[in-house]
Every structure is written in C-alpha cells, then in structure tokens.
Amino acid sequence: MVRVQETFDEAVRENIVEFDMEAEEALKSAIAEFEDQNVDLSNIIKSVSGGNTSGHPAAECLATVKTASGAEFVQACHHLVLLLEDPEGEASNILLQRGAVGALLSVLEAGGGAADAEGASAGLRVLKALFGTRSHQTACLEATGPPILQAIVARPESTLGVKALGLEAATALARKHEAGKVALLVAGMASAALPVLESLSANEELCGVAAEHGALGILLRHFSAASKAGEESVMRAACAALRQLCSSDSCKAAFLDQDDVIPRLASALKRYNTRPLITEQVLGLMTNLTLRNPAASLALVGERGCLDAVLRALTAAAMERTADPRAASAMRQGCMAIRNMAVRCEEAKTELLALHAQDVLYSIRDSSAPGALQDAASAALRDLGMLDYLPKAR
CATH class of the missing domain: 1.25.10.10 (Leucine-rich Repeat Variant)
Incomplete structure (x- = not known):
C-alpha cells in the first residue's frame, strides 16, 4: 500500500511539473491512469498533497x-x-x-x-x-x-x-x-456478550429490535451448543437472555418459530434437572413463553415428555432445596409455568392432571413456609381445578 501511495503521488507531481497541469486536473488524470491499469486505489490517499x-x-x-x-x-x-x-x-x-x-x-x-x-x-x-x-x-x-x-x-x-x-x-x-x-x-466474546444482551433486553421495544436482528436464533444456538458441551455458565447466560426476550409478547411467536426449540428446552430440563441454577432459567423461560400465550402451551404439550420433564425438574429441585436454597427459585418458576399453561390451555391442563402434577404441587405447597413459593404452588393448584388449593392452617 505504501508503494502504491508513493507511485501515485509521483504521478500527480509529474502531471503538474512535466505537463503543466493544474493541481485538480493532475489529480484526476493520475486517478484515471491508475484505474485504467486496474490498480486498486481504495486504500490510498487521493489528494494533491498525497501521503503528506x-x-x-x-x-x-x-x-x-x-x-x-x-x-x-x-x-x-x-x-x-x-x-x-x-x-x-x-x-x-x-x-x-x-x-x-x-x-x-x-x-x-x-x-x-x-x-x-x-x-x-x-x-x-x-x-x-x-x-x-x-x-x-x-x-x-x-x-x-x-x-x-x-x-x-x-x-x-x-x-x-x-x-x-x-x-x-x-x-x-x-x-x-x-x-x-x-x-x-x-x-470468548460470545460468553461475555450474553449477560449484556440479557441486560439490554429490558423493554418491549429493545426486545423487538433484538429479535428482528436474529438475537433469538443466535442465543438458541449458544444455548444448545453449551448444553451439549456441558458449559453450564454459557448455557445459563444464554437461557437467561432468551428468558428476558420472551417476556415480550412480540418475541414469543418468533421464538416458537425457531427450529426444534421445544425439544431443546425439554432436553435441557432432562439433562440438568439436578442443577437448580439452570432449571430456574429454563423453567423461567417457559413461564414467560406461556404467559397469555396458549400457542406456547400447546407446543409444550405437543412435545412428548416435555411436561413430564417439567414435573421431574420440580421434584428434583424440591429434593435439592435443603442443600441448595436456590432451588426454591426454580420451584417457583415451575409452579408459575404450570399455572400459565393450565389457565389458558385445556389440553395442557388435561395432560398435567394425567401426569399427577397436582401431587407435586401439593407436596411443594405443604412443605413450604408462607411466601412466594407457597403462593405460586397454591395458584397453580387452583388453576388446575383443585378445590383445596389454599395452604393448610398450621
């Protein structure tokens, strides 16, 4: 590039000195001469002063x-x-x-x-x-x-x-x-980027912009690759970002349109159901996805073994609760996902009852202190049609 610049500058000077051209004419003539010879001038300075x-x-x-x-x-x-x-x-x-x-x-x-x-x-x-x-x-x-x-x-x-x-x-x-x-x-930019994407996906407008630019597909690919490779921190961050995006109604349909999206979520729940930090994000994603969205609930019902994986993840989290207090957050998200599915989708409600989801919810309700988790379990029982959904007096 330096040699081309020097040669070009010399051609401009020669046009001025040898051919008595005005500066601008000399410059245009040199450009035309080099372009006729198919010389790439894109990276040189095309001015009378040249490289100076x-x-x-x-x-x-x-x-x-x-x-x-x-x-x-x-x-x-x-x-x-x-x-x-x-x-x-x-x-x-x-x-x-x-x-x-x-x-x-x-x-x-x-x-x-x-x-x-x-x-x-x-x-x-x-x-x-x-x-x-x-x-x-x-x-x-x-x-x-x-x-x-x-x-x-x-x-x-x-x-x-x-x-x-x-x-x-x-x-x-x-x-x-x-x-x-x-x-x-x-x-390592992908790993560093995921938490930032999660933070940026904070409102409806930003979520829509992110979805339009392919963020859902990119994040889902990272989620799947990390799940297969056992990279739990990347997987958790990718799922958290997807969860944030799917809090926007405008992103939910686009998310469901991604290839094999429900099988990927079900597979992650099955593989990592003893990892509360991961199951919290996956169940939280399902909660956001199914909120006011019966189509998402139908998609979950349609994936064989998916609702069973949700209940197994809830049961596993309940068993981990004593050793890992963070399991309570995963349990709460699972209860909320069940409630969202049951309240607007009869097919999901029927499937959950057939899988005895109510037994899992009763166990969570009765073993939890008054608070957010117990309230979530009670609400899920109510929307499954259980008349005795309220916590028992202690």
Missing part, C-alpha cells in the same frame, strides 16, 4: 487521541466519527495509514484518555465507524484487537453503555468478515 497528511484534520485528531484525556479526548473522537461519515473524504485512508485502529485499541486497553465511561464510549464509537471498511477490520486482527474488545465487554467495572458499545464494535468487526468472527469467538 500531517495537516489533515483526521491526522490531527488522531494525534490528540494518542495523548489527550478527558473532554479533549472525547471531542477528538467525536470529530473523527464525523470525518468518517463523509464518504467522499480521505479520513478513513489517512487513519489507516497512520495506524488508528492499533492506537485506539492501545488507549482503550491501557486506560489513558479512555479511562472513564465517557472516554471509553467515545473510543469505541470511533472503532465501530472504522470497522465499516475491510482494511480497518484487518488492521484490528493484526493488532490483536478481539481480546481487547472482549476484555472491555467482560470487565466488571465497565458500565452497561460501554459494554453495549463494545458489542456494537465487535458486531461491526465481524460483519462480512469471517476471520473477524472466528477471532472474536476464540477471544
């Missing part, structure tokens, strides 16, 4: 980014983003030649001007803008950028806003760039 870009605003801003801090750093980053928005400008190529990606990654890794949330956010916005071109994506891989982005997203002290921008930068790096995708996966 020290006075260009992009070069000046980058110099500031390398040394400044606080408001000065943030302002320089903001100016770079604006310069990169101009498709006719030379900012991208100037920043490429001056190693902007590597410089920004170094600043983000070390702190410096990006030591606080505002600075880190500003630096990540520049990276996201730069990753719109393949050359900058490649520069990121050469600068071992994926582990740095992963560390920013996984860092406990990073704010949710910084984590989200880190994911956006990673998404830009991976877009139409297979090597970028692989490098991010190797760096």
Whole structure:
C-alpha cells in the first residue's frame, strides 16, 4: 500500500511539473491512469498533497487521541466519527495509514484518555465507524484487537453503555468478515456478550429490535451448543437472555418459530434437572413463553415428555432445596409455568392432571413456609381445578 501511495503521488507531481497541469486536473488524470491499469486505489490517499497528511484534520485528531484525556479526548473522537461519515473524504485512508485502529485499541486497553465511561464510549464509537471498511477490520486482527474488545465487554467495572458499545464494535468487526468472527469467538466474546444482551433486553421495544436482528436464533444456538458441551455458565447466560426476550409478547411467536426449540428446552430440563441454577432459567423461560400465550402451551404439550420433564425438574429441585436454597427459585418458576399453561390451555391442563402434577404441587405447597413459593404452588393448584388449593392452617 505504501508503494502504491508513493507511485501515485509521483504521478500527480509529474502531471503538474512535466505537463503543466493544474493541481485538480493532475489529480484526476493520475486517478484515471491508475484505474485504467486496474490498480486498486481504495486504500490510498487521493489528494494533491498525497501521503503528506500531517495537516489533515483526521491526522490531527488522531494525534490528540494518542495523548489527550478527558473532554479533549472525547471531542477528538467525536470529530473523527464525523470525518468518517463523509464518504467522499480521505479520513478513513489517512487513519489507516497512520495506524488508528492499533492506537485506539492501545488507549482503550491501557486506560489513558479512555479511562472513564465517557472516554471509553467515545473510543469505541470511533472503532465501530472504522470497522465499516475491510482494511480497518484487518488492521484490528493484526493488532490483536478481539481480546481487547472482549476484555472491555467482560470487565466488571465497565458500565452497561460501554459494554453495549463494545458489542456494537465487535458486531461491526465481524460483519462480512469471517476471520473477524472466528477471532472474536476464540477471544470468548460470545460468553461475555450474553449477560449484556440479557441486560439490554429490558423493554418491549429493545426486545423487538433484538429479535428482528436474529438475537433469538443466535442465543438458541449458544444455548444448545453449551448444553451439549456441558458449559453450564454459557448455557445459563444464554437461557437467561432468551428468558428476558420472551417476556415480550412480540418475541414469543418468533421464538416458537425457531427450529426444534421445544425439544431443546425439554432436553435441557432432562439433562440438568439436578442443577437448580439452570432449571430456574429454563423453567423461567417457559413461564414467560406461556404467559397469555396458549400457542406456547400447546407446543409444550405437543412435545412428548416435555411436561413430564417439567414435573421431574420440580421434584428434583424440591429434593435439592435443603442443600441448595436456590432451588426454591426454580420451584417457583415451575409452579408459575404450570399455572400459565393450565389457565389458558385445556389440553395442557388435561395432560398435567394425567401426569399427577397436582401431587407435586401439593407436596411443594405443604412443605413450604408462607411466601412466594407457597403462593405460586397454591395458584397453580387452583388453576388446575383443585378445590383445596389454599395452604393448610398450621
């Protein structure tokens, strides 16, 4: 690239000196000459000043980014983003030649001007803008950028806003760039991203946007792969994010449209029914999915062994409750899922009664102290049609 730049600059100078062309005419003539020879000019600076870009605003801003801090750093980053928005400008190529990606990654890794949330956010916005071109994506891989982005997203002290921008930068790096995708996966970005996705899926609008961009399918693939590999932390995080998304009515139908979604949930319950932290998330996902949604209840009934797996998970959690207090949360989610299915879906109610779900619920109700779990078991019994659903007086 440097050699092409030097040759191009020499051609422009020759047009001016040897052929008495005006500067702009000399530039246009050199561009036409190189393009006629099928020379790729996409990564060089096409200006009369050529490679001497020290006075260009992009070069000046980058110099500031390398040394400044606080408001000065943030302002320089903001100016770079604006310069990169101009498709006719030379900012991208100037920043490429001056190693902007590597410089920004170094600043983000070390702190410096990006030591606080505002600075880190500003630096990540520049990276996201730069990753719109393949050359900058490649520069990121050469600068071992994926582990740095992963560390920013996984860092406990990073704010949710910084984590989200880190994911956006990673998404830009991976877009139409297979090597970028692989490098991010190797760096552990998927595991770091899942808790952030869960936090971001906090309202109806965000859930809808996430679903439109394929989040359900991505998370379900991570969930299934982690389930098969026994990676419980990834599996739990993926399921928690899916659970959050399915709290939105707009996502429920899209979730059910995913391939083999109910068999995957049933399989996870069967395999991990002695792991309350996992069964809580799977049962919680079923609870959200079946709330005001008879179609989801029918789908669960239609999967052979699924409702039986729910009851077995409840029974296993009850047995684990003494050793693991967190099992109570899994039990509560299971009771709520049963209630949601029974109250709006006669087929589910009939199947649950045939499986003696009421016996499991009576046991939970009678062995629990007054509170949320006992209330959930009683409500499920009521919606199954049990007249003696209220807790017995003690």
